[in-house]
Amino acid sequence: MAASNDGNSSPRSQLASRCFEDLLDSIIVDVASECHRIARLGLDRNLEEEEEELRLSVQARVADPSSSSEANGKNIVDIFGQTHPAIADEIFECMNCGRPIVAGRFAPHLEKCMGKGRKARKVTRSSTIARTRHSRGSPVSVYAPYSNATNTNRAPNGTTGGAGEEYADYTYGEP
């Protein structure tokens, strides 16, 4: 093969092709070597089992077209192979009232704890004023007589006054 210098000559293309095949062969050897390792170490078994698990879990949830890594229902395997219970069961402390709460029930708890619910609105006047100043800023009058009434109702029961202690009220309100 003459080492000719003319531009797009086919000897040069042939050389280029030979080089390319050389590179490709090296990469093929790489892939083969890695697959050999995986086969001998049995790592492909683990892959295969996970794939089968995924397939089975998808089949088991018959009417569910979504992929198995979403949080729909129980016994889902995510991309790391972990399963998660349907309701998160870790327990931690609510930063508002300090009670231990199950994580999966935290949102409903917060609703009651922070004032969306009816009973939780019976908070003390000062904290209500502070709160409404942040949020809406007007209906202090709406709350004030209401909370006063309940406070006077509750005071004889032995709860320690109303000054800034919505917790005491709250314990009564909690189902």
Add this chain to the structure above:
Amino acid sequence: MRSSINRPPTPDANEEPEKEPTLQEIINIKLIESGEKEKLMELLRERLIECGWRDEMKAICRAYARKKGRNNVTVDDLIHVVTPKGRASVPDSVKAELLQRIRSFLTSAAI
């Protein structure tokens, strides 16, 4: 002096006189020395991974290993299994890109 008259000639490691390095070898040496071979390998590897070629080849190997028995496969087996399919299934765009770069290297190396 008769020291070496009767002694048979020392056998040569290669019987023939050493050939001139072929053009292919020269190019290979130039590729390696300039670092271009490494870059081309990286480029080719990246492209083949992107286009899914590598995954295809791995699947072929896995299927072959499953059929033949996991502990019965050798690296040679796998190479022989993958090479024909592998060479045939490189996407044209990838091949063209690499060939282009090789050709411009050859030009710059004045071959």
